Amino acid sequence: MAKQNPPLIETVDLCKSYFNDGMETPVLFDIDLTIREGEFISIMGPSGSGKSTLMHILGFLDTPTSGSYLFRGQKTRVLHDDELARIRATRVSFVFQAFNLLPRTTVLDNVILPLLYHPTIPASERTERGMKAIEQVGLTERATYFTNQLSGGQQQRTAIARSLVTEPDVIFADEPTGNLDSASGIQVMEVLQNLHSKQGRTIVLVTHEKTTAEYAERVIHILDGRIATDTRDFKRNHAKNVKHLK
Amino acid sequence: MFITDTFATARRAIGVNRKRSMLTMLGVIIGVSSVVLMTAVGASMEVLILSQISSIGAQSMVVFPGQKEGVESTLAAGFDSLTFDDVEALERLTTITSVAPAIFVDIPTAVYGREKTQPRVIATTPPYFQNREMPVAVGRVLEERDIMRARHVVVLGSDIADDLFGLEDPVGKQVRLGDLQYTVVGVLEPVGTQFFQNADEFVFIPLTTGRAVTGQKHVNVITLQAVGDFDLAQADVESLLRQRHGIVNPEGDTDEDDFIVRTSQQANDILGAVSLGLTLFITTIAGISLVVGGIGIMNIMLVAVTERTREIGLRKAVGARGRDILLQFLFEAILLTLFAGIAGVVFGVGLAGLAALIVDKYLESYDFALSVPAIGLALAMAILTGLVFGIYPARQASKLSPMNALRYE
Ligand SMILES: Nc1ncnc2c1ncn2[C@@H]1O[C@H](COP(=O)(O)OP(=O)(O)OP(=O)(O)O)[C@@H](O)[C@H]1O
Numbered sequence: 001m002a003k004q005n006p007p008l009i010e011t012v013d014l015c016k017s018y019f020n021d022g023m024e025t026p027v028l029f030d031i032d033l034t035i036r037e038g039e040f041i042s043i044m045g046p047s048g049s050g051k052s053t054l055m056h057i058l059g060f061l062d063t064p065t066s067g068s069y070l071f072r073g074q075k076t077r078v079l080h081d082d083e084l085a086r087i088r089a090t091r092v093s094f095v096f097q098a099f100n101l102l103p104r105t106t107v108l109d110n111v112i113l114p115l116l117y118h119p120t121i122p123a124s125e126r127t128e129r130g131m132k133a134i135e136q137v138g139l140t141e142r143a144t145y146f147t148n149q150l151s152g153g154q155q156q157r158t159a160i161a162r163s164l165v166t167e168p169d170v171i172f173a174d175e176p177t178g179n180l181d182s183a184s185g186i187q188v189m190e191v192l193q194n195l196h197s198k199q200g201r202t203i204v205l206v207t208h209e210k211t212t213a214e215y216a217e218r219v220i221h222i223l224d225g226r227i228a229t230d231t232r233d234f235k236r237n238h239a240k241n242v243k244h245l246k
Numbered sequence: 247m248f249i250t251d252t253f254a255t256a257r258r259a260i261g262v263n264r265k266r267s268m269l270t271m272l273g274v275i276i277g278v279s280s281v282v283l284m285t286a287v288g289a290s291m292e293v294l295i296l297s298q299i300s301s302i303g304a305q306s307m308v309v310f311p312g313q314k315e316g317v318e319s320t321l322a323a324g325f326d327s328l329t330f331d332d333v334e335a336l337e338r339l340t341t342i343t344s345v346a347p348a349i350f351v352d353i354p355t356a357v358y359g360r361e362k363t364q365p366r367v368i369a370t371t372p373p374y375f376q377n378r379e380m381p382v383a384v385g386r387v388l389e390e391r392d393i394m395r396a397r398h399v400v401v402l403g404s405d406i407a408d409d410l411f412g413l414e415d416p417v418g419k420q421v422r423l424g425d426l427q428y429t430v431v432g433v434l435e436p437v438g439t440q441f442f443q444n445a446d447e448f449v450f451i452p453l454t455t456g457r458a459v460t461g462q463k464h465v466n467v468i469t470l471q472a473v474g475d476f477d478l479a480q481a482d483v484e485s486l487l488r489q490r491h492g493i494v495n496p497e498g499d500t501d502e503d504d505f506i507v508r509t510s511q512q513a514n515d516i517l518g519a520v521s522l523g524l525t526l527f528i529t530t531i532a533g534i535s536l537v538v539g540g541i542g543i544m545n546i547m548l549v550a551v552t553e554r555t556r557e558i559g560l561r562k563a564v565g566a567r568g569r570d571i572l573l574q575f576l577f578e579a580i581l582l583t584l585f586a587g588i589a590g591v592v593f594g595v596g597l598a599g600l601a602a603l604i605v606d607k608y609l610e611s612y613d614f615a616l617s618v619p620a621i622g623l624a625l626a627m628a629i630l631t632g633l634v635f636g637i638y639p640a641r642q643a644s645k646l647s648p649m650n651a652l653r654y655e
């Protein structure tokens with residue numbers, strides 16, 4: 001079903017190197033990847049394989065060294081800083097492993113932070129939209145709490161609410177459960193699962209854990225900066241494999 | 247992002263980072279309040295000096311013996327270049343009137359009953375009181391007949407009268423000056439300090455009496471007034487004295503003279519020089535305070551950027567443009583410096599008032615005064631430093647890429 005949707009993200013021969021003191025560290029090599037609207041994708045791979053690097057580029061937090069990245073059919077290389085900021089404000093959002101919430105600030109104020117920079121949503125709608133996003137992650141009673149008064153799982157759900165509030169085309173979540181115990185992790189994943197299945201949101205998830213990856217329909221394995229496998233209908237295949245082993 | 251959002255964000259950032267904000271403000275408060283305090287002290291000093299110097303009437307001249315205008319020569323007794331013959335010659339000048347010679351009589355104590363005080367005794371003639379603008383409070387000042395008969399009468403300055411008589415009426419009472427008894431004929435109104443000498447500690451006896459007591463043949467000071475054109479009168483006085491003292495001085499170089507003529511014009515010049523000096527001094531202090539305060543602001547703002555780089559990264563990650571970040575920091579800087587500037591003014595004015603209260607105990611005519619333009623300038627400069635030192639860190643912050651900022655440690 002997702003296959004018929006137009007491509008949201010397309011990369012061709014995308015490469016990324018970091019440069020420190022003139023030293024080049026190549027990290028990503030010739031990434032060809034297409035993500036369509038409504039997909040739920042997990043990216044897996046060993047530590048240091050380049051998963052976060054790829055996510056940052058796809059989420060407009062960083063730029064590729066070479067190759068092309070098309071977002072909604074548009075070449076991103078030609079975009080100016082302000083146009084990139086506008087995409088970050090309206091079309092994509094990020095959930096970080098380390099939450100990255102503002103300290104000494106309430107849940108609600110954290111959640112509506114992206115709306116401050118949204119070009120079209122009027123100020124009068126901020127609280128309402130913020131509360132709606134908070135409700136979706138089940139934190140309504142905690143809306144006026146300061147973020148340091150929350151558990152890790154609640155903090156991550158606050159971060160997810162923040163990523164929902166602008167109703168973006170795609171949510172990138174880089175190991176959102178990495179800092180959480182398994183119960184909180186499951187809660188967070190169920191929130192993401194609901195966003196996908198009930199609202200049809202596009203979600204790209206990085207994870208180390210197979211159980212977490214299983215929430216997605218498509219799993220991409222990255223090894224040493226290259227896509228090693230790209231499996232659709234992961235759950236079904238996985239289930240088959242498990243049966244087969246039995 | 248609307249400008250009101252940026253403003254609200256900046257305001258919230260100040261509140262959220264209260265400790266850091268307080269430190270920043272402290273720098274500005276110290277800077278601004280020291281400017282306000284220093285300029286207020288300067289303004290008070292100016293008022294004080296003005297009141298001292300302007301107590302020479304516009305038509306008055308004071309002639310001293312002595313070489314250059316300078317601290318060591320102005321009131322130096324024992325310099326004997328001016329004689330009573332000079333005084334008589336001056337009296338004959340048509341451009342001059344109201345000539346009053348005076349000598350300083352060295353009598354250390356004045357005694358009335360059991361009361362004792364230290365006066366400065368001046369022997370002079372009646373016009374002195376007009377020339378020096380010293381009105382009488384009770385009784386009378388010296389008169390011609392006192393001079394003619396070399397009477398033992400005395401006119402008291404108000405402080406001396408207070409010291410010796412308290413609430414008693416001094417007129418007609420006997421005061422002992424040195425070894426001799428004098429009858430008090432009058433008491434002067436308080437006149438305060440003139441040229442930083444307390445004129446209310448003077449007592450006046452007839453010139454002739456003073457000469458008889460001391461045997462002095464030279465004059466310590468001559469006060470006189472110009473008739474008509476002042477410059478002409480001054481030129482007459484100077485050329486007459488040069489001629490009489492055998493000084494060849496066609497250029498009118500006052501360094502060559504053995505006398506000094508002080509005029510209200512000179513007093514104004516001195517006042518101008520003094521207040522210019524004070525203004526420069528105060529401006530320098532003000533500048534230094536502001537720069538120090540400004541560097542404080544800059545440092546804190548730079549620290550704020552380091553500290554908040556992750557926050558900036560986050561804001562950029564959720565869609566903030568470089569401009570939004572820049573404006574936020576700018577507003578923050580302006581708001582902080584504006585608050586702190588106002589607090590600094592309040593604090594500085596308070597300090598200046600306190601200083602005036604304390605100094606007034608020692609320097610009688612010291613009054614509380616403020617330099618309003620300096621306060622305005624200090625405020626404007628505080629906001630300006632906030633702007634200038636806010637822009638640099640804000641620019642640094644706004645240039646970071648979201649990921650670099652987020653990774654910052
Ligand atoms: N700023 C940087 N400068 C230089 N090298 C970097 C930088 N950031 C990442 N790298 C390198 O790039 C490689 C990929 O890093 P990345 O964070 O993408 O890995 P990852 O797959 O997300 O790993 P993990 O599962 O541990 O999060 C690593 O070898 C890392 O050392």
Ligand SMILES: [Mg+2]
Nearest residue numbers: 051052053174
């Ligand atoms: Mg990673």
